[in-house]
Amino acid sequence: MKTRVTEMLGIEFPIIQGGMAWVAEHHLAAAVSAAGGLGLIGGANAPAEVVRDEIRKAKAITDKPVGVNVMLLSPYAEEVAKVVVEEGVKVVTTGAGNPEKYMDMWKAAGIKVIPVVASVALAKRMEKYGADAVVAEGTESGGHIGEATTMTLVPQVVDAVSIPVIAAGGIGDGRGIAAAFMLGAEAVQIGTRFVVSKESIVHENYKQRIIKAKDIDSAVTGRSHGHPVRCLRNKMTREYNRLEQEGKSFEELEYLTLGTLRKAVQDGDITDGTVMAGQIAGMINKEQTCKEMIDEMMEQAGKLLNW
């Protein structure tokens, strides 16, 4: 299945792994790339030298290219932006902000730049600044989200820009991929399903929480402060939403949730920790290797789209 995205990135299948904080480390990224998709190392809030080390470790286990997601709210975003150039990374995606100030540096280094956007306005602006493609990420996604749904955002971004569009948010099987292609996408970004892959290093409790999740188990914290984050409902989200309704400031709530994603991913504390996951968690019901996931999804999408 060839699209402008598979050609541009030199990948076999039009599947990109989400750059998930604390989850998208070198084992997962290398496994997705080795299986024919594009794996990403999530820069998240990690110091630049940690990201450099992850890039090198991924390169040591696969010859296939592995990209990096630069999380623009990170205090280390500027240094990470330079590290990707120094390490010869070929593809960069960005999240949670506008990467304009790094675009010239990345383009000069020959890096394919793919900002994640949650609006038509930012997609158009990114095209103007030289982005090679955009990920249009709907509010079904896990983590930091925008307001528009994938179903509405993807076709509007497709109509607004000439560069290829990658759909994200709510995609977890071949039907989702086929639907995204019907909306005009030329690849998809998948996060939540890869969290439960065999190669994913997240704590078993976290994986089981996703596997057990039902359709209505998704919650959004921080919406009233303009920092919406989607995760699975638990004691933490109930407490957060209660304090949010009581009018606690964003700063107080941020302090409360400091380190809670790490607590869930690494320590397996899925009660007080933040279990970021997309709305598609309800449909994800088994742990498989990344290759099994990709092969299964591609076969299903291929049948639906007559590839």
Ligand code: TUI
């Ligand atoms: O970035 C993501 N998802 C993330 S980042 C993350 S780490 C984090 N954890 C807690 C709080 C905050 C961050 C977890 N999940 N997805 C890409 C994405 N980008 N979704 C939405 C956006 C976005 C939103 C507004 C991009 C740009 C934007 O406005 C930029 C501007 O200046 O116009």
